[in-house]
Amino acid sequence: MEHVVHHPLPHDVPAEWAARAYVNEAKYLEMYERSIRDPEGFWYEHGSRIDWFTTYTRAKNASFGGPDGGEVSIRWFEDGVTNVAYNCIDRHLDTRGDQVAIIWEGDDPSESKHITYRQLHAEVCRFANVLRNRGVEKGSTVTIYMPMIPEAAYAMLACARLGAIHSVVFGGFSPDSLADRIRDCGSKMVITADEGLRGGRKVPLKANVDAAIAKVGGVDHVVVVRRTGGSVDMEAGRDVYYHEAAEQVTDECPAEHVDAEDPLFILYTSGSTGKPKGVLHTTGGYLVFASMTHQYVFDYHDGDIYWCTADVGWVTGHSYIVYGPLANGATTLMFEGVPNYPTVSRFWEVIDKHKVNIFYTAPTAIRSLMGAGDAPVKKTSRASLRLLGSVGEPINPEAWEWYYEVVGEKRCPIVDTWWQTETGGIMITPLPGATRLKPGSATRPFFGVVPQVVDAEGKVLEGACEGNLVIAESWPGQMRTVFGDHQRFVDTYFSAYKGKYFTGDGCRRDADGYYWITGRVDDVINVSGHRMGTAEVESALVSHPKVSEAAVVGYPHDIKGQGIYAYVTLMQGEEPSESLRKELVAHVRKEIGPIATPDLIQFAPGLPKTRSGKIMRRILRKIAEDEFSALGDTSTLADPAVVDDLIENRQNRA
Numbered sequence: 001m002e003h004v005v006h007h008p009l010p011h012d013v014p015a016e017w018a019a020r021a022y023v024n025e026a027k028y029l030e031m032y033e034r035s036i037r038d039p040e041g042f043w044y045e046h047g048s049r050i051d052w053f054t055t056y057t058r059a060k061n062a063s064f065g066g067p068d069g070g071e072v073s074i075r076w077f078e079d080g081v082t083n084v085a086y087n088c089i090d091r092h093l094d095t096r097g098d099q100v101a102i103i104w105e106g107d108d109p110s111e112s113k114h115i116t117y118r119q120l121h122a123e124v125c126r127f128a129n130v131l132r133n134r135g136v137e138k139g140s141t142v143t144i145y146m147p148m149i150p151e152a153a154y155a156m157l158a159c160a161r162l163g164a165i166h167s168v169v170f171g172g173f174s175p176d177s178l179a180d181r182i183r184d185c186g187s188k189m190v191i192t193a194d195e196g197l198r199g200g201r202k203v204p205l206k207a208n209v210d211a212a213i214a215k216v217g218g219v220d221h222v223v224v225v226r227r228t229g230g231s232v233d234m235e236a237g238r239d240v241y242y243h244e245a246a247e248q249v250t251d252e253c254p255a256e257h258v259d260a261e262d263p264l265f266i267l268y269t270s271g272s273t274g275k276p277k278g279v280l281h282t283t284g285g286y287l288v289f290a291s292m293t294h295q296y297v298f299d300y301h302d303g304d305i306y307w308c309t310a311d312v313g314w315v316t317g318h319s320y321i322v323y324g325p326l327a328n329g330a331t332t333l334m335f336e337g338v339p340n341y342p343t344v345s346r347f348w349e350v351i352d353k354h355k356v357n358i359f360y361t362a363p364t365a366i367r368s369l370m371g372a373g374d375a376p377v378k379k380t381s382r383a384s385l386r387l388l389g390s391v392g393e394p395i396n397p398e399a400w401e402w403y404y405e406v407v408g409e410k411r412c413p414i415v416d417t418w419w420q421t422e423t424g425g426i427m428i429t430p431l432p433g434a435t436r437l438k439p440g441s442a443t444r445p446f447f448g449v450v451p452q453v454v455d456a457e458g459k460v461l462e463g464a465c466e467g468n469l470v471i472a473e474s475w476p477g478q479m480r481t482v483f484g485d486h487q488r489f490v491d492t493y494f495s496a497y498k499g500k501y502f503t504g505d506g507c508r509r510d511a512d513g514y515y516w517i518t519g520r521v522d523d524v525i526n527v528s529g530h531r532m533g534t535a536e537v538e539s540a541l542v543s544h545p546k547v548s549e550a551a552v553v554g555y556p557h558d559i560k561g562q563g564i565y566a567y568v569t570l571m572q573g574e575e576p577s578e579s580l581r582k583e584l585v586a587h588v589r590k591e592i593g594p595i596a597t598p599d600l601i602q603f604a605p606g607l608p609k610t611r612s613g614k615i616m617r618r619i620l621r622k623i624a625e626d627e628f629s630a631l632g633d634t635s636t637l638a639d640p641a642v643v644d645d646l647i648e649n650r651q652n653r654a
């Protein structure tokens, strides 16, 4: 694959870019070099971008265990004392109390709201008081299961203000998935809404919470924000409407003093094995990294209107809707709806309505809107746009070009940002004004990030190469542990390549030192920018009484990036049928949620296994990709004949 250098910057963007950007090429190289040569000095200095009640005396104290597998311990700014909500709100009150902090755009285009920093302060304090009156204190875990309404941000910031640990669960997850997450972190408090509203359709959030609690127990309080006004069951003594509870409290609440390494939040994410892990992020290093990346990567300047289209249920929403932007005193737009409601022009109309300058979305959204043609974009102005961003999965050059040419009218650099729930913030990315772009490449590392490409044996490859992506040194935004299971943290991330953080991604580095992420190398698939463990979908399938065995793999999907392909072996005596296929799809949606919906199900009398009984996924992936001529060696199969049947009945005929 030959990739040409496209659209060098800052040369072919308006001249003001070069003048205005925080860094140019030389400055990037100088700052990057310093951040690697002297991480302590670099981060000691940049740690002061947030306010501290007690200043730290040392920035970095981290070990990845080393080549012999010693203790993994990651601590940043560890003797500093601060508060995330204080940094996101209170410290701005003197200078920007009347500036808009959050622009909220409702699902219905006629609904929007502007919340100033002063109003945000009052709202968050009130929310914190409601929680405190119900036993939430420093170290408590609080589950948040909310639609994209300002109260979701208030709830997160209220937890941060009290030093409580929030666990936001995406509103698209099923009651069962919610129950697992409530149980794992032992939340006694759940914050939700009566119903969510997306694309004109209602999502029964409170009813899902009721079903989840019926499974787990242990929840003493449910705070219900009224969104649609739809009627919901309220259990006396346990459930309270937020608006009623809020009348009983004041809008003043001091920000708790918390240590830099006290937990800020847990976010569950899928891996290659087992149940989703509770990724734990802490306070000081996370906020320094989220705010610094937000400033530099999006070249955020005072007065800019910034919009990240993610949901707060994902890490992108945490770092780049709420914490990074608010720590920087930015105006951040929060969108309740979906890209194609009421029409496929919605994104571009919202950009015009609120004069958005910086727009950050996912390749899957770009591809689906690209499918609707240029006209719905071109009928809008988009004159306010200055910068475009992409996140969640590799962006194919075709979608990149469309985003660049049609949406950005060749005026806006695109930042293709590679990172993960675990990394807390952006790791590999262009810096606008400093980095020449190549469509499909996340380009170069952010300050303090030391990526390496290793081969299967862990040998560090030099120059242009291809292999697995690891990060060799700690950075402040990194996850600290798996909640309640530090050994799982060590095993998952630091055992494949001892002394290094393993990302789970494959990548290529070209002769210019640019990184091209090629996708997951483990049993994790990326569906519309959402991570899904194949093992989770398999376990949902085999929990159906008619299923004896299941194997799930990803396959290339035009819009979603990857689709979910399930091979299912039925119990003796069960017959494959269209209605059973539908039943299985519905079953997985019920068990995990709509994001896990299998795209294709193949009924397979047998799965390809080695003589020791291990499923050969390599073969299943090839057949799902419709590339069965390249199956490779099948001689180790216990029964090579099963492969013929699998090929014969394959579901993806490209």
Ligand code: WT7
Binding pocket: 269, 315, 316, 390, 391, 392, 393, 394, 395, 416, 417, 418, 419, 420, 421, 422, 442, 503, 504, 505, 517, 519, 520, 526, 529, 530, 531
């Ligand atoms: C995985 C992490 C980070 C926020 C959203 C996803 C893939 C993410 C890119 C990109 C290529 C990307 C990787 C990564 N990924 N961004 N710009 N180019 N791949 O967070 O759910 O933790 O998923 O998403 O495979 O490992 P996540």
